[in-house]
């Protein structure tokens with residue numbers, strides 16, 4: 001198998017030999033929106049799951065007409081359609097991990113939270129997607145409070161980017177400028193109930209800040225913050241900053257890769273490591289299709305093994 005190592009050596013050997021897996025793969029459900037352009041949303045999630053050796057399933061919240069230039073239209077799906085997809089999947093196939101992305105409405109937030117609770121889902125990754133790159137709202141303003149109060153407490157990890165963190169905390173836009181700011185904001189978000197906050201630094205200003213311990217220039221740096229007893233712990237993850245505009249789908253891909261790692265049984269710190277190297281490779285090989293912002297190439301990690 002290309003991608004991450006499998007826990008069971010026999011399965012690994014069988015997969016290497018190209019034969020059928022002896023054990024069923026871990027199962028991951030994404031509850032998110034569809035991106036017709038194939039780069040973000042459900043499409044990015046399922047590509048990531050497949051590449052990382054987990055069985056991917058989806059409950060779609062909305063259909064977006066989307067391409068490299070932005071979102072042209074959003075068609076919300078009826079609440080009962082969302083509920084019925086989640087129910088069909090979890091009542092029969094089950095899931096070792098659930099990842100959420102574009103939820104759009106307060107009702108979808110409640111549906112996701114209720115299903116995660118009722119089915120005692122072991123690993124929950126909440127990507128608090130608020131806006132697309134073109135500014136379109138992917139979570140309505142009136143759903144933000146529900147996201148924080150109903151869903152975050154179930155999360156093993158939430159994965160905001162820097163602008164999302166500001167919005168969730170009610171901080172002014174652009175108030176997170178350094179790695180220290182990121183870590184402090186992540187600590188604040190921990191108060192909302194997730195076990196960990198993985199804050200993605202793709203939107204940090206590229207200039208190095210004298211207050212940062214790590215030289216940020218030419219690097220893309222994220223931070224994982226959690227609790228160790230009464231103390232906080234923080235771990236920075238860095239990779240070369242790739243000079244490309246083709247980064248559509250980075251957030252969805254990162255959160256899905258973390259969910260895949262967790263479903264395989266890796267500890268969170270290792271699942272984040274897997275995700276960081278997976279997304280870096282996918283950005284490095286991004287496809288410049290369309291006239292705007294191209295999407296990641298999810299198979300890129302295969303060349304690294």
Ligand SMILES: Nc1ncnc2c1ncn2[C@@H]1O[C@H](COP(=O)(O)OP(=O)(O)OP(=O)(O)O)[C@@H](O)[C@H]1O
Nearest residue numbers: 161200201202203220221240241242247249250251
């Ligand atoms: N140009 C880049 N080179 C390398 N890594 C990057 C680059 N841009 C983003 N990343 C990495 O991609 C991951 C996703 O980060 P980002 O902050 O872009 O998420 P996002 O804002 O949710 O995604 P999007 O901008 O697509 O909505 C992080 O690990 C980040 O460090």
Ligand SMILES: Cc1ncc(COP(=O)(O)O)c(N)n1
Nearest residue numbers: 033040041132249250251252
């Ligand atoms: C349906 C959908 N979901 C999410 C995103 C954000 O994408 P990303 O933050 O990964 O670029 C998107 N553009 N469309």
